[in-house]
Amino acid sequence: MLKILKQSLSTGVVTNSFPATVSEPPDGFRGKPVIDFARCTACDKCAAVCPTDAISVQTSQHDPSIPANEKHLSISYGDCIFCGECAAACPDCITETKVFFLASANKESLTLRARYRSEPTGDRFLEMVNPPPVTSRETEVLGNELRKRIHKTFGRSLHIREVDAGSCNGCEIEITALNNAIYDIERFGIHFVASPRHADMLLVTGPVTRNMEIALKQTYEATPDPKLVVAVGACAIGGGIFGKSYASCGGVDTVVPVDVYIPGCPPRPEALLHGILLAIDRYPANRLSTEETSHKRGSKDTA
Amino acid sequence: MDNREKISIAIQEGYGQRMTVREGTARNELYLFLKDEYLSGLPEICSNLFKTFKASFVTLIPNDERTINGRFCVYYVLSIPHEDLFLILCVSVDPRQREIPSISTVIDAATWFEREMKDWYGVVAFPNVRNHATHPDWPEDVYPMLKDFHRVTQVPRVKGVFDFRHVEGEGVFEIPVGPVHAGTIEPGHFRFTVAGEPIINLDIKLFYTHKGTEKIAEGMTPHRAVFLAERISGDSSFAHALAFCHAVERLSGIEVPKRALVIRTNLLELERLHNHLGDIGAMLLDVGFAVGAQWAFRLKEQMLQLNEVLTGSRLLRGMAAIGGVRRPIEDTAHKRESLYRTLDEVNKEFVKLVDLVMSTASVLDRFETTGRLKPKNASRMGMVGIAARASGINRDLRRDHPHCAYPYLTLKVPVHSEGDVLARFNIRVEEVRESFKLIDQLHHQHVNEEIISTIEAIPPLRQALGYVEGWRGEIVHWMMTDNGGNIYRWKITDPSFHNWRALKLAVLNNIVPDFPVINKSFNLSYSGNDR
Numbered sequence: 001m002l003k004i005l006k007q008s009l010s011t012g013v014v015t016n017s018f019p020a021t022v023s024e025p026p027d028g029f030r031g032k033p034v035i036d037f038a039r040c041t042a043c044d045k046c047a048a049v050c051p052t053d054a055i056s057v058q059t060s061q062h063d064p065s066i067p068a069n070e071k072h073l074s075i076s077y078g079d080c081i082f083c084g085e086c087a088a089a090c091p092d093c094i095t096e097t098k099v100f101f102l103a104s105a106n107k108e109s110l111t112l113r114a115r116y117r118s119e120p121t122g123d124r125f126l127e128m129v130n131p132p133p134v135t136s137r138e139t140e141v142l143g144n145e146l147r148k149r150i151h152k153t154f155g156r157s158l159h160i161r162e163v164d165a166g167s168c169n170g171c172e173i174e175i176t177a178l179n180n181a182i183y184d185i186e187r188f189g190i191h192f193v194a195s196p197r198h199a200d201m202l203l204v205t206g207p208v209t210r211n212m213e214i215a216l217k218q219t220y221e222a223t224p225d226p227k228l229v230v231a232v233g234a235c236a237i238g239g240g241i242f243g244k245s246y247a248s249c250g251g252v253d254t255v256v257p258v259d260v261y262i263p264g265c266p267p268r269p270e271a272l273l274h275g276i277l278l279a280i281d282r283y284p285a286n287r288l289s290t291e292e293t294s295h296k297r298g299s300k301d302t303a
Numbered sequence: 304m305d306n307r308e309k310i311s312i313a314i315q316e317g318y319g320q321r322m323t324v325r326e327g328t329a330r331n332e333l334y335l336f337l338k339d340e341y342l343s344g345l346p347e348i349c350s351n352l353f354k355t356f357k358a359s360f361v362t363l364i365p366n367d368e369r370t371i372n373g374r375f376c377v378y379y380v381l382s383i384p385h386e387d388l389f390l391i392l393c394v395s396v397d398p399r400q401r402e403i404p405s406i407s408t409v410i411d412a413a414t415w416f417e418r419e420m421k422d423w424y425g426v427v428a429f430p431n432v433r434n435h436a437t438h439p440d441w442p443e444d445v446y447p448m449l450k451d452f453h454r455v456t457q458v459p460r461v462k463g464v465f466d467f468r469h470v471e472g473e474g475v476f477e478i479p480v481g482p483v484h485a486g487t488i489e490p491g492h493f494r495f496t497v498a499g500e501p502i503i504n505l506d507i508k509l510f511y512t513h514k515g516t517e518k519i520a521e522g523m524t525p526h527r528a529v530f531l532a533e534r535i536s537g538d539s540s541f542a543h544a545l546a547f548c549h550a551v552e553r554l555s556g557i558e559v560p561k562r563a564l565v566i567r568t569n570l571l572e573l574e575r576l577h578n579h580l581g582d583i584g585a586m587l588l589d590v591g592f593a594v595g596a597q598w599a600f601r602l603k604e605q606m607l608q609l610n611e612v613l614t615g616s617r618l619l620r621g622m623a624a625i626g627g628v629r630r631p632i633e634d635t636a637h638k639r640e641s642l643y644r645t646l647d648e649v650n651k652e653f654v655k656l657v658d659l660v661m662s663t664a665s666v667l668d669r670f671e672t673t674g675r676l677k678p679k680n681a682s683r684m685g686m687v688g689i690a691a692r693a694s695g696i697n698r699d700l701r702r703d704h705p706h707c708a709y710p711y712l713t714l715k716v717p718v719h720s721e722g723d724v725l726a727r728f729n730i731r732v733e734e735v736r737e738s739f740k741l742i743d744q745l746h747h748q749h750v751n752e753e754i755i756s757t758i759e760a761i762p763p764l765r766q767a768l769g770y771v772e773g774w775r776g777e778i779v780h781w782m783m784t785d786n787g788g789n790i791y792r793w794k795i796t797d798p799s800f801h802n803w804r805a806l807k808l809a810v811l812n813n814i815v816p817d818f819p820v821i822n823k824s825f826n827l828s829y830s831g832n833d834r
Contacts, residue, residue, distance in 0.1 A: 172488065173617075
């Protein structure tokens with residue numbers, strides 16, 4: 001008993017001070033890969049090595065709406081597994097940044113797309129194609145009013161039920177880490193609970209396998225309203241490396257509606273915290289602006 | 304003449320009439336092709352090979368080779384540990400009959416492999432009619448691993464219910480658990496039958512996380528498949544990717560630079576460390592010892608952060624590559640300093656943690672004699688890895704089939720024979736200490752060499768095993784290339800696939816509240832098992 005007491009006292013506080021300060025990932029960390037679209041010539045080098053086809057080049061053959069003399073190059077951070085192969089294949093145009101806060105309520109905003117025109121001298125950058133405005137989603141329609149309500153309902157205390165819908169268990173390792181003393185998610189009043197009936201939020205990982213599809217639907221139905229669903233990791237966002245097959249549905253939103261997407265393979269614990277706090281509108285607004293600058297820093301590096 | 308040649312000659316003399324013997328591309332593989340007319344003698348031959356060479360069962364690989372030779376082929380892989388040799392018995396199956404004799408009657412360890420073969424290939428060996436790898440809503444006569452089944456086929460659901468083994472009697476009732484569990488763990492269904500508190504039967508239904516990994520890899524380039532291999536089981540990301548790389552390297556005869564071998568060995572041990580520390584914490588948590596658990600989780604977190612400093616990924620992803628490794632881990636002073644400082648800190652704390660645990664009676668009381676698996680049963684079921692070594696089986700691929708830099712290192716393999724939760728806990732504790740020593744031995748080895756060799760084209764229609772002793776146990780991959788050097792067939796064997804059956808035995812006569820800690824002491828992968 002005395003030994004235990006001594007150990008507890010001598011350890012002191014080990015919990016980090018997220019979100020007031022966010023520790024910078026070490027050098028060599030592979031965060032958001034940023035494409036310098038203006039420099040890029042849509043040569044397909046990066047798309048050819050991308051294991052999940054997160055980067056792809058589309059022509060009129062793939063999509064009839066693209067004019068014959070044009071090409072589209074797109075990168076989806078939802079599908080990205082942050083392997084670093086694109087930056088290794090094309091160091092001139094692609095830079096690995098340390099940005100890892102990528103969570104978003106809008107799946108379309110995770111994809112960047114640029115238009116290129118084929119010319120005799122090579123393909124030339126025309127412009128960025130903005131993601132189409134989202135109108136169908138309730139969150140978007142009700143906008144701020146709903147966000148306020150979510151904050152009011154879930155802002156102080158949130159109960160999460162984690163559902164593994166066929167992940168490789170990589171995401172589970174990081175989600176489990178949220179309960180350790182370093183990330184200590186309970187300091188935000190957020191608890192993991194044993195039953196969906198006690199939960200406000202489902203944290204879903206994996207591409208949703210055929211054999212988990214019904215279980216996920218039933219878990220969703222067993223969760224009382226109002227509820228939030230967060231898709232964690234590349235598999236949960238769009239099937240990831242497993243895609244869509246006889247055994248995999250290819251993403252959580254093919255089965256239940258999703259409120260927030262957290263990219264990563266797997267997302268770091270701090271990225272998970274960021275995504276969860278974002279979903280309940282508790283992520284400090286002033287921190288958001290710092291991320292903007294770090295994004296800019298990332299893209300400036302490429303110029 | 305070395306012992307391997309002697310074995311090859313002994314097999315020629317003893318079985319030459321019934322099979323043709325051919326050396327594989329990799330030096331330590333011996334392919335034995337059984338002649339069709341002797342098919343009915345398969346169990347006897349397996350049993351004899353098993354006994355004569357004191358072999359252990361490694362894996363069973365069904366393969367649809369109709370596009371090559373019009374037949375199905377089944378490969379039975381046996382390991383002769385003291386000679387570093389694999390015997391691969393190949394049996395050709397008539398595609399119209401799709402029936403072969405079962406070897407499960409003589410080698411119990413093959414049971415699940417034969418049942419999976421029936422569900423995925425329609426090749427019947429094991430008489431058990433219950434589906435194993437497919438769920439009841441999967442239609443009969445649809446076999447996803449056949450070459451004429453396209454991987455994005457939408458297969459309709461049919462009506463069907465799970466068929467569990469029921470026990471009846473006064474006061475006997477069933478407890479269904481899962482697939483969505485109370486903790487943050489993977490999905491699977493457990494059906495306990497209890498009489499009062501003690502568990503009298505446990506049925507386990509897996510394959511909830513089946514993602515068709517082996518199927519979607521068909522036709523993929525090996526370089527791309529490395530990233531898929533990293534995602535077979537997240538906790539063994541590096542070990543699985545490396546086992547796959549080994550298979551490709553062995554079938555194409557690629558030499559790996561020494562520096563890459565050193566880095567690979569370091570990474571395997573780092574993976575072992577973070578998982579063992581996490582398991583130690585989780586086992587302590589399951590017996591309610593929060594101080595010890597949080598301490599271990601803190602050490603695990605330190606290891607994950609170290610992984611990120613060294614490789615850019617907390618789970619060591621993006622490191623394995625065919626022919627070497629993608630990135631160095633000792634190229635900067637900061638990395639080297641972080642590695643040795645963190646290991647030193649964690650090591651010191653770990654000694655104190657183990658000291659605290661071993662002097663806490665409430666923990667030991669829960670660990671001792673709980674979830675006991677007798678050595679006799681463990682060896683019958685062909686268990687592997689830490690769980691096997693806790694039940695008296697002295698089996699470790701790092702020593703028996705040396706790979707990476709292990710042949711050059713002094714390695715002690717801890718073995719306990721009690722087979723209880725405490726034994727599995729102690730194996731982890733001793734392996735953690737051993738890992739610290741191994742990483743220490745790798746200090747400053749071959750630092751100025753290449754980390755990856757240049758790869759020519761991968762040769763077509765070749766096959767080889769690739770194996771690694773991961774933290775959980777032996778990971779064995781088998782890969783065969785198609786005409787273009789891409790994947791024709793990739794068989795993944797995770798240690799969990801061997802060990803899940805043993806869990807059913809280990810829990811018998813234990814009380815339900817002890818199930819979590821017993822389960823955690825095995826810590827088997829669902830995703831690795833289901834693929």
